[in-house]
Amino acid sequence: MLRKLENYHRPEKLDDALRLLDECGAGARILAGGTAVMAGKNNEIKTLIDIKNTGLDKVSKRKNGVEAGAAVTIAGLLESPEIKKYCGGLVYEAAYHIASTPLRNMITLGGNITQVFPWSDLPAALLACGAELTVAGPGGVRKLLYADAVKKHPTQMIAKNEIVTGVNFPELPGYVGKFTKFSKTSFDFALLDACVAVKIKNGMFEDARFAVSAAGTLPQLLNESAALLKGVKTTDSKAVSNAVQKAVSETVFTGDKRVSVEYKKQILPVLIERLIDAAIKQNEGADAK
Ligand SMILES: Cc1cc2nc3c(=O)[nH]c(=O)nc-3n(C[C@H](O)[C@H](O)[C@H](O)COP(=O)(O)OP(=O)(O)OC[C@H]3O[C@@H](n4cnc5c(N)ncnc54)[C@H](O)[C@@H]3O)c2cc1C
Structure with missing residues (x-):
């Protein structure tokens, strides 16, 4: 369990997190809720870059739907009035059924939909509402429809030096x-x-x-x-x-x-x-x- 870990970073800016991720190369991983990173063997991980202080923990109403930061915890999603009413409660219900209260306080939106396990609960909700990811990397920011991200495993569709920064839940009136x-x-x-x-x-x-x-x-x-x-x-x-x-x-x-x-x-x-x-x-x- 993280036997090769040498460095832990907790940057306060997304740009710093991206730079560290790129510079530290293959042995570097994003740390979000940590519930998968800490549980696996992960002996290849030498550097952890914790993104919880980078300001990606907000949920807000936008013109084109609801925008949720990747580091919002599942508990944070459940507290959001926007998520509660979005699409008749679809995303709220999926979040509500994830694990237990202590785990929902740790697990993040980004971690749940990136490190997808067969049992992960949020991915189906993201597919049903046509959600889109915002992915930042050294080359800039790109949008990735979640339906495309799961054509293979999302970790194959998102490069090692990229960070999912947020999810757009599109406006679905009616x-x-x-x-x-x-x-x-x-x-x-x-x-x-x-x-x-x-x-x-x-x-x-x-x-x-x-x-x-x-x-x-x-x-x-x-x-x-x-x-x-x-x-x-x-x-x-x-x-x-x-x-x-x-x-x-x-x-x-x-x-x-x-x-x-x-x-x-x-x-x-x-x-x-x-x-x-x-x-x-x-x-x-x-x-x-
Ligand atoms: C006992 C237990 C029960 C659980 N039960 C359920 C359940 O019922 N339903 C369910 O859906 N989940 C459940 N989970 C959670 C699930 O299995 C994962 O552990 C969780 O979704 C990972 O999210 P995290 O935020 O903790 O990610 P982390 O462990 O921090 O990261 C996981 C991986 O994703 C990468 N990553 C994280 N965030 C980003 C990002 N923004 N951009 C790019 N890469 C990123 C990390 O680098 C890492 O490789 C359970 C977990 C445990 C331990």
């Missing part, structure tokens, strides 16, 4: 998002995570997005099945069921020692159907107000 985590206990890692974000107008789905985590090794956006809901009446149970079944065939599953692929295939349609129902009900409630 959308209702729902998240569910299926796990053995409320504290345990997810066996399956599912998210649904829908826009309903005049009793019809105008748009729909489905995303899952823990089904396979990486989070997945299920575009083909979600597209089957577009233009469908919310009361058309056959068409809804078609989209749900397609979500199962579209998902890439891997089993693990806790749960078989067959079991996940039986659970996923139940979760997605429940989320769609809940979104319809929440939308009806909003319409009635």
